[in-house]
Amino acid sequence: MSLQKHSVNDLDEIVRLSYLYDFYGPLLKEKQQQIFENYVLNDYSLSEIAGEYGMTRQGVYDVVKRCSEKLEDYEKKLNLYKRFQKAKERLEKVEELVENSGMQKADLICSLTHEVYDML
Secondary structure, eight states: OOOSSOOGGGHHHHHHHHHHHHHHGGGSOHHHHHHHIIIIISOOOHHHHHHHHTOOHHHHHHHHHHHHHHHHHHHHHHOHHHHHHHHHHHHHHHHHHHHHHTOTTHHHHHHHHHHHHHHO
16 A cells, blocks of 8 residues: 555555454554554544654554555455455345346345345
8 A cells, every 4th residue: 555645546445444444453453543543544644643643754654554464464364354345245236136126025125135234
C-alpha cells in the first residue's frame, strides 16, 4: 500500500484494508489499532498522527506498514475476508434469482438474505 494521502486510485486498497481491519484489527496492539484507524479509516496525515503520538512521520509510516502486513498475513492464514466475499457474492446471486423468478415468497427470501448480509 502506498502510504501517501489516499486517492481514488487506491480506494479499492483502502476498502480491502478496512475489511481486513474489521476482521483482524482486534489482534493488533491498541496503539497500532489507533494509528492504523487514524491513517486508513479516518484519513489523517502521517504528520497529524505523528504529532498526536509524539512520533516521527517515518515512525507512523512504519507502524501503518507493519499493521497492513500483519492484516494481510492473518488473511493468508485464516481467509475470513475471502470467505466473506464469497458468501456475499452467493447471497447476491440468490437475491437476483429470487427477484427474477417471481416467486410468491420472494420478499421473505430477500429479507432473509439481507439479514444474513447484516450478520456478515
